[in-house]
Amino acid sequence: MIAITDIISPVLVARGAFWLMVTITLTGALLAVVPRNIVHNILGLALAMFGITGIYLYLGSQFVAMMQLLIYVGAICMTYIFAIMLSPPLELELPKRRKAKVITAFFVSLVTFIVMAQMILSYKWAPVTSLSRDWSIETIGQQLLTRYFLVFELISLLLAIAIIGAIMIAGLVRRKN
Amino acid sequence: MNITQLPFIKEIYGFLGHDLVAAVIGILIILVFVPLNSAFLVWVERKVAGHIQLRPGPMEVGPHGILQTLIDAVKLMSKEMITPKLADKFLFWLAPIVIIIPAIVCFVVIPFSPLMQVREMNVGILLIFSFSSLTVLSILMAGWASNNKYALIGAVRAVAQNVAYEIPLLLSTMSIIIMTNSFKMSEITAAQSPVWFIVYQPVAAIIFFISTTAETNRAPFDLVEAESELVSGFHTEYTGMRFALFFLAEYTNMFIAASMGAVLFFGGWHGPFFPGLIWFVVKVYALIFVIIWVRWTFPRLRFDQLMNFAWKVMIPVALLNLMITAIVLKAL
Incomplete structure (x- = not known):
């Protein structure tokens, strides 16, 4: 066969x-x-x-x-x-692309790219033939609420701050008008 | 690293090796079923609307007008497809394609009966949610690319409405998920063998029903294509087969929403005497009938009422329901 x-x-x-x-x-x-x-x-x-x-x-x-x-x-x-x-x-005239901004943006992304590439390349990736652990939904949930609990909570705090900030900015703009 | 050991590759080859015939048959059935189902539902919609308004509805083609939509489909296919001069040509062409694909993909995990399911997936429910969230993207594409005021307003409303109603929809589903501990459609169905979940979770069922009505842009939440003010919303500029694809997607999404409702709250294919398939289809079409009934009974909401209702009523109630479910499950 x-x-x-x-x-x-x-x-x-x-x-x-x-x-x-x-x-x-x-x-x-x-x-x-x-x-x-x-x-x-x-x-x-x-x-x-x-x-x-x-x-x-x-x-x-x-x-x-x-x-x-x-x-x-x-x-x-x-x-x-x-x-x-x-x-x-979009019908209005687009603001012109400033050369300085483009160059700065390119430079920043290039540096970020080099740093990340360096990080990835410097790690010794071992060949894995099977999964090291059971990565099911349960494991992810368990890990999030035990080992990575602090990070998890910090991220939610960050998001909460971002939301409050956005509301504040929107509110300030409205009050000015 | 041995690339052939990846779980993804194993899955693809397992799929090709054993289930290929089943997969091909399943996909063929879906591709035949989707247009036929839409044609049937359009006829049902017109008939129900007619009878609610004390008139017979379509009567000319076939017995009680049952072949009317087939004739309409032939007409739509032979119509010219017009692209507006100032439209964004590529996105205008792409939008109807993007809207129909998620509608078809969602069929893969729906369990029609214990045996009839194209593919059982660990993330079944999530697959439906994540693919149906692509629909909004395509509505936005269509509305924006048409370069038409009515279309754009319709698309903008669609985005706001979908963002608001997706949250209570997910929250109400989550209360079922924490009861069954599974995203698998078949396990959720199996958990309801003696008692349907609507008995345990009536609040979640009501929230789910309202949110899906809003998600599928049906009346009283059809501000997206409100005929009296926006011509026909985001697909105002579409003609012929492209328009037909939007129509197809709308009715297919309705079918998927109703079958999710049947799986989550009405026991899926469970039922006495008859085989599972019959029970499932009966439940789904009964739910669709209710959606149509609601459309022809209630007036359209105003937009601020719609948003206030989502953020100030639905989301708090759904959160409370989820919390109570968790507490009760922990206590038992």
Whole structure:
């Protein structure tokens, strides 16, 4: 009997899937930065998030993948769209791109990229053939509320501060008008 | 590192090796079922609307007009697809495609009967939620790309409404999830074998029903396409088959919402005497009938009422319900 692995090589499928996801993510990321049209930027960002969902699926974490889709595409991109609704309409003349700003932005992202690449490369990645632990939803929940409890709470505090800040700014602007 | 040992690869090959035939048949059934179901539901909607307003509804094509929507679909397919001159051409073309894909993907995890489910997934319920959140993205694309005031206002309303109603929807579902400890559709169904969850969770069921009505943009929450003020909202500029795709997506989303309601609160395929499939379909269409009934009975809400209701009533009640559920489960 011919096994399916003889017809289509698993290595090829794995490589193909990985590069497909990477291409989607990077295309989305470029679309999120380069075009001048702000709605295209948001949709590019959504595409990048979709690509990252694919990478999580590739790594075998369905739960994190679904959360990525639900939170980043479903909620965060939507919040950005809210912000866009408050921005000036597109028919008006766009503010010109300042060279100094572009160069600074490029420089900052280059430094961040180098630091992160250095971090990733300096770690000795050991080859793993099976998962070190059962990474089910239960484990994630347990870890979040025991080992990473402080981080978890700090992040919620940060979000709460951000929300209060946003309300304050909106309130101040309204009072001025 | 041996790349072939990835869980994802194992899954794909397991899928291709053993379940390929089942998968192909399942996908074919879905692709045939989605348009037929929409055609049927459009007919049901027109018939129910007619009878509520004391008129017969469509009567000409076929017995009691049952073939009317098929004829309408043929007409839509042969119509010209017009793209407005100032529209964003690519996004205008993309939006109807993006809206139909999540609607079809969600069918993969719906358990029609103990055997009839295309794929059992550990994250079944979450899959439906996360893919249906893509619908808003496509509504925004359509509304913005049309370059039309009515379309844009419709799209903006859709975003605000969906952000508001997704929270109580998820919270009401979570109270079921903590009762069953599982995201699997089949396990949630199995947990309701003697008593349906609507008995334990009536508040969650009501919140779920209201939120899904809002999420699928149905009356009294249909400000997104309010005919009397916005022509037809985000799909004002769409014609022919593209318009048909939006229609298809609306009715398919309704079916998915109703089947989630049936799985979460009405015991899925459980029922005496008849096979599971019949029970499931009966429950789903009964829920859809209620949604249609509500549409033709209640007037449309004003937008500020809609948002106030979501943030000041639905979310607090849903949170309270979730908390009480957790406390009761812990105490027992």
